[in-house]
Amino acid sequence: MSAGAAGVPSVFGAVHLGYLVIETRRFSDWRRFGTDAIGMHHDPLDRDRMRFRLDDQECRFLLQRGAAEDVVAVGWHVDDHAAFERIEARVRAAGVPLRAGTAEQAAARGVERLLRFPGPKGLVQEIHTTPIKAARPLRTQVSGFVTGASGMGHIALTSTRPARIRGYFGHVLDARLTDCIDETISGVKLKIRFLRVNERHHSIAVAATRGLPLDPVRTRVQHLNIQVAGLDDLAQSYQRVCELGFDMALSVGRHTNDRELSYYARTPSGFEWEVGWAPITIDESTWEPTTHQGISVWGHKPVGRTIIGTLQQFRNAALSPARWESTVPRLSGTGVSGG
Ligand SMILES: [Fe+2]
Incomplete structure (x- = not known):
């Protein structure tokens, strides 16, 4: 240790x-x-x-x-x-x-x-x-999923109290700030903070609106991510999601910070499911946190966003200041190391 x-x-x-x-x-x-x-x-x-x-x-x-x-x-x-x-x-x-x-x-x-x-x-x-290791052989439709020392992927939360969330994971798990992204979506300015607990670029991402305490997302987790081993795995699963009639949220693109190639499908529960390939891992001896402009180098375009979906998002956002966001203040007092 x-x-x-x-x-x-x-x-x-x-x-x-x-x-x-x-x-x-x-x-x-x-x-x-x-x-x-x-x-x-x-x-x-x-x-x-x-x-x-x-x-x-x-x-x-x-x-x-x-x-x-x-x-x-x-x-x-x-x-x-x-x-x-x-x-x-x-x-x-x-x-x-x-x-x-x-x-x-x-x-x-x-x-x-x-x-x-x-x-x-x-x-x-x-x-x-x-x-516990499973007794039965693994049956999947991909060449492999990347887990191991990096863990199985990440979760992304939206928050009106991002400092509390950073403080919580900094205090409880010694999470470090990897980097930040500033992004504007539908005229709303967002700051996204990426926290790591091991070599994976981030295991937790926290997105917050700047200036306005709004949270347009109904679910506790906006999206989760799992990593596939091969580029074909990414492309073929994208095709299966489309062919089977599940909603795509964001098309294939490459992220600015972890360089991961990914797409975002919508789960049957409504939150999003990101499948990614080839994100960078962090070398603790040289890494310095930076801020990137925009989430994507290219791609990640909204797919089939309907006017009803947009109106629903704004309705949720309008309600959010009245919604109480639960935090655990007794575990959120200290900052995240490294930034
Ligand atoms: Fe993600």
């Missing part, structure tokens, strides 16, 4: 995005989306739960029946018991309630040593030490 700021032992590099829990009622649509379009391995558990795999781990996505149509929990794989206990101690020291996962919860997620505690925007944060 390396030492962080002020000699405090850091968990940076020992934490990886491990799995996500999604609550939905649309099981048949999600099964088609996950397996036939995106190309993941599907495992039914029972009437109210199913899972997708990306690799040899039993669970990368747990879908459980419920009304949220959203990501409800974020699972972090922690490499060793010392780092795990360091995170646990931080949460306990702040007086934030922390619960051991039940045997049933741990089994559904395919992990050992599960702890759960509150996170920003009502996203339950979960840590575990040991992901």
Whole structure:
């Protein structure tokens, strides 16, 4: 374990995005989306739960029946018991309630040593030490998904309180600021901050409107990202998403900061699902945070955006100042190191 700021032992590099829990009622649509379009391995558990795999781990996505149509929990794989206990101690020291996962919860997620505690925007944060390897062979429609030391991809949140979210992940997981993007969408100025917890360019992105405390996105997670191993995997899954009639949100493009080639499909629950290829990884010895102008070098064009969708977005934005964005202030007090 390396030492962080002020000699405090850091968990940076020992934490990886491990799995996500999604609550939905649309099981048949999600099964088609996950397996036939995106190309993941599907495992039914029972009437109210199913899972997708990306690799040899039993669970990368747990879908459980419920009304949220959203990501409800974020699972972090922690490499060793010392780092795990360091995170646990931080949460306990702040007086934030922390619960051991039940045997049933741990089994559904395919992990050992599960702890759960509150996170920003009502996203339950979960840590575990040991992901269980699946006994059965992996059946996917891609040559591979990139996970390993980088973790399985990233989540992106919109927030009216971005400093709180940065502070939370800086304090709990020793997240570092990789870089920022300034972007203008429909006349609204956005600042997006990208946070890393290991070599992956970012495991968490936080988008905030500048000047106006607006959040036009209904869901806790605006999009999630998984990484495919090959360019053909990206192109073929794009084609399957289109041919099967799922909505595309943004066409193929290349991001300015992590240089990832990607597209954004719309999930049956409404939030977006980014499939990406070949993002850069971060060399800690040389990296300096910068600010990029615009999210894309090219592409990422909105597909089929209807006037109804645009009106709905503005309606959500108009309602958002009245919506209460939950934070965990006792864990959000300190800044993110590195920027
Ligand atoms: Fe992304």
